[in-house]
Amino acid sequence: xxxxxxxxxxxxxxxxxxxxxxxxxxxxxxxxxxxxxxxxxxxxxxxxxxxxxxxxxxxxxxxxxxxxxxxxxxxxxxxxxxxxxxxxxxxxxxxxxxxxxxxxxxxxxxxxxxxxxxxxxxxxxxxxxxxxxxxxxxxxxxxxxxxxxxxxxxxxxxxxxxxxxxxxxxxxxxxxxxxxxxxxxxxxxxxxxxxxxxxxxxxx
Amino acid sequence: xxxxxxxxxxxxxxxxxxxxxxxxxxxxxxxxxxxxxxxxxxxxxxxxxxxxxxxxxxxxxxxxxxxxxxxxxxxxxxxxxxxxxxxxxxxxxxxxxxxxxxxxxxxxxxxxxxxxxxxxxxxxxxxxxxxxxxxxxxxxxxxxxxxxxxxxxxxxxxxxxxxxxxxxxxxxxxxxxxxxxxxxxxxxxxxxxxxxxxxxxxxxxxxxxxxxxxxxxxxxxxxxxxxxxxxxxxxxxxxxxxxxxxxxxxxxxxxxxxxxxxxxxxxxxxxxxxxxxxxxxxxxxxxxxxxxxxxxxxxxxxxxxxxxxxxxxxxxxxxxxxxxxxxxx
Numbered sequence: 051x052x053x054x055x056x057x058x059x060x061x062x063x064x065x066x067x068x069x070x071x072x073x074x075x076x077x078x079x080x081x082x083x084x085x086x087x088x089x090x091x092x093x094x095x096x097x098x099x100x101x102x103x104x105x106x107x108x109x110x111x112x113x114x115x116x117x118x119x120x121x122x123x124x125x126x127x128x129x130x131x132x133x134x135x136x137x138x139x140x141x142x143x144x145x146x147x148x149x150x151x152x153x154x155x156x157x158x159x160x161x162x163x164x165x166x167x168x169x170x171x172x173x174x175x176x177x178x179x180x181x182x183x184x185x186x187x188x189x190x191x192x193x194x195x196x197x198x199x200x201x202x203x204x205x206x207x208x209x210x211x212x213x214x215x216x217x218x219x220x221x222x223x224x225x226x227x228x229x230x231x232x233x234x235x236x237x238x239x240x241x242x243x244x245x246x247x248x249x250x251x252x253x254x
Numbered sequence: 255x256x257x258x259x260x261x262x263x264x265x266x267x268x269x270x271x272x273x274x275x276x277x278x279x280x281x282x283x284x285x286x287x288x289x290x291x292x293x294x295x296x297x298x299x300x301x302x303x304x305x306x307x308x309x310x311x312x313x314x315x316x317x318x319x320x321x322x323x324x325x326x327x328x329x330x331x332x333x334x335x336x337x338x339x340x341x342x343x344x345x346x347x348x349x350x351x352x353x354x355x356x357x358x359x360x361x362x363x364x365x366x367x368x369x370x371x372x373x374x375x376x377x378x379x380x381x382x383x384x385x386x387x388x389x390x391x392x393x394x395x396x397x398x399x400x401x402x403x404x405x406x407x408x409x410x411x412x413x414x415x416x417x418x419x420x421x422x423x424x425x426x427x428x429x430x431x432x433x434x435x436x437x438x439x440x441x442x443x444x445x446x447x448x449x450x451x452x453x454x455x456x457x458x459x460x461x462x463x464x465x466x467x468x469x470x471x472x473x474x475x476x477x478x479x480x481x482x483x484x485x486x487x488x489x490x491x492x493x494x495x496x497x498x499x500x501x502x503x504x505x506x507x508x509x510x511x512x513x514x515x516x517x518x519x520x521x522x523x524x525x526x527x528x529x530x531x532x533x534x535x536x537x538x539x540x541x542x543x544x545x546x547x548x549x550x551x552x553x554x555x556x557x558x559x560x561x562x563x564x565x566x567x568x569x570x571x572x573x574x575x576x577x578x579x580x581x582x583x
Contacts, residue, residue, distance in 0.1 A: 053420055057417075178415075179415060179416055180415045180416045180417045181414060181415040181417060182414050182415050183413075183414065183415055183416075184414075186415075248416070252409065252413055252416075252419050
């Protein structure tokens, strides 16, 4: 695999992140189970695993400049973690979302929007880092702001339902999905941090 | 006479193996993964032979015949060669980069003192040599610091994204090879003198001339046996030094190599024996400071202690081997 092919593989992963994030944002807090979208997310994760394995083989056998390969290998692991979490969330949606409170979606919409936006930002940042560290940094900082917002307000919404809900099943489903959302945001932020570190390392 | 030449030459070649085993020239290339260990020792071996056979003659004259007016007996020369060889082999097996120059000069001076021939020592030459041991690491540090700062400026000006990083690091990785080869050539010239210096006056005397193919034969053989030492034992020191002082990228490794090449090439062409080891290590430090990289101070401390202690260890080894030889004989 040459440098161009390696870059194309990362672009492929960036597209998977963007697409996966959009799908997850549509299903994560929806009380209606959409099996088609759930299966699409699981397919994305499998595709991601294949690309990951190809890149891992490439990094393991690369002889020159592995100094750069180490950073990219870290980024690859973070991306893989995100896709794995998308798949885990899709499976959780299949089991628990029918128990979600029917009026919950509107209150928690800002979290699903944040997942979609930050996934797209990360996908774009992974591509743009090849031509501009500065532009990638701007996108990454946007992800951090979104995540901070989600952490603070998401807990308020969940706590609010805890106080008012009498149905333990509803609350349990809500709590599980909210936790998945927080984990996704944290993983996207962690991937963004790798890009941030690369930018700082290479240009100071 | 033939037996004497044979024994002396054999011992010189043992010393050449020891010197080759402690050659750390290719450490930056291995540390930055531009070359594998096998590639490094093979390439290094070839270049060392060429350097030793050509430029080595100029350096050899300084250590061999210009350091002292004392004329050593066969036994005394054998003791010097054996002492230095033993110390270097021991250091190599422990992965320590010892200075062959420090070892050789320390042993030669020790022998003069043991024999009570301190008056024969040419103090002006010794002072010149000792001064270069202090000056060359300083120059190595400063040179590497300046070069690294220039490299960082270049990176900041030209690197916008990862594509630029790939291009520039690959360019430096290829440039590193050139710099490493130049350094290895200079080191071959510099270090071969430490093993064959006592032979040069002998071969000159037999040939009846100061320079001829026969007079240069020790250099050619010395270079060859240095290559053997590097290939068989030298890899330990290379891996230790390349990986245990500071993390290297191709750009930082180039700064190290260019600074080292400049200092060692200039010194070899002027006939000044310097410690290539300490030029290289000080270049690592110069680059690390300029790049604000983390330095493994434990390794630096170990090398610093061995640098200061090497001439004394060489003197002590010479003393021991000399008295052992007297007991046996």
